[in-house]
Amino acid sequence: MTQNSLEICFTPAAFEAHADSEAVVVIIDVLRATSSICTAFANGVREIIPVETVEEARAMKARGYLVAAERDGYVLDFADFGNSPFNFTPEKVKGRSVVYSTTNGTGIMKRASVCHDVVIGSWLNISVLCNWIAEQGRKVVIVCAGWKKRFSLEDAVCAGAMATRLLESGKFCTICDSVHAATDLWMMARTDLLGYMEKAAQRSRLRDKGLDDCIPYCHKFDVTDVIPVLRGGRLTTL
């Protein structure tokens, strides 16, 4: 059986070193963008339009869109709501188009769109996503959104869990050191995932702002079977 290459990119700053027009890219931003996107589709959102800048988000609000937008955890003043998955309720999002802009998670999507497919990953959809990826017969690059171009523990551990499953499928091989590091971190974290995440900087940042109520939820496995995918600049589901 031909094995496809598996890579992990720990920070968007290094994305161009991993980019490949033939690859499937998985974007992970556990706290909180990709957990929120999975939640929104589980709750029936029609599409999500990721925008990189505050100006774009503001312009889309003026055009009548429902807008979710935050920077450093804080809701932007013109936005309808921010970046907590608990904001994306069926009451708010079902059947709607939502414009979405976050500190780290949405900016990398546009850059990744040069690749074959861009899908959204989190703990919430990890099984359905890994099963789908394993069937694609393509190189896979898992991109951690991180925090302001830095490495984030919560994204790296989730990437490590995905990589472990993909390698166990026998369909992938790797010569990428990030994969070895992330799978080892997952091995250390797996027996007490939330306990391990206590040391994540983003965990502290969210706690300091009173925004950490969603952390246990964002580390739940297989809450949904949606796979958000970027097509023509918009997220829909496969």
Next chain:
Amino acid sequence: MTQNSLEICFTPAAFEAHADSEAVVVIIDVLRATSSICTAFANGVREIIPVETVEEARAMKARGYLVAAERDGYVLDFADFGNSPFNFTPEKVKGRSVVYSTTNGTGIMKRASVCHDVVIGSWLNISVLCNWIAEQGRKVVIVCAGWKKRFSLEDAVCAGAMATRLLESGKFCTICDSVHAATDLWMMARTDLLGYMEKAAQRSRLRDKGLDDCIPYCHKFDVTDVIPVLRGGRLTTL
């Protein structure tokens, strides 16, 4: 006691997110640039002039300098020798100025020179270096040279060992997830460091080229008490 901040930058691609004009920067490129630089100073080199491009190295050769230069492990045709620490013998380097250009390790030095001090780290000088760093009373950023902007396991584990010692000194604190990841990787690797390094991509690349004879040496602790430092674009010792 005031504690200073400790950070690790896993790839030069993310350096600007960590750069700080007040910080001491430690550059690590275990396989092989910073191991070779430490060896060269242990063997009496007078100074090392790191240059980023092949063209600069070639121009310096034309001006009569002794030149060590490689790309992807291969010695450049005009160079006197390449990037193995075994090239930097007392017979070749004692009392000399050496121009040095490598795939990953030398390019980051110029960018890091905006910081307060830039020092060169490896397993070969880990104890003397950590003791010196702990006395500086400054923020510290350990930069892994990596491989073509990617994460490298051998640099991350060495950074984790340094960070473990610095945190144990009680003089540092951290809110940097890379530090947590690297110290955990070091914890996994420490009982069998060379065995753990078997999975490093650079280990395979060097083996494929017959250049892996130096790997056990590059993972020896405390072979020397030199601390190479970048001053005015040249490496000398503290």
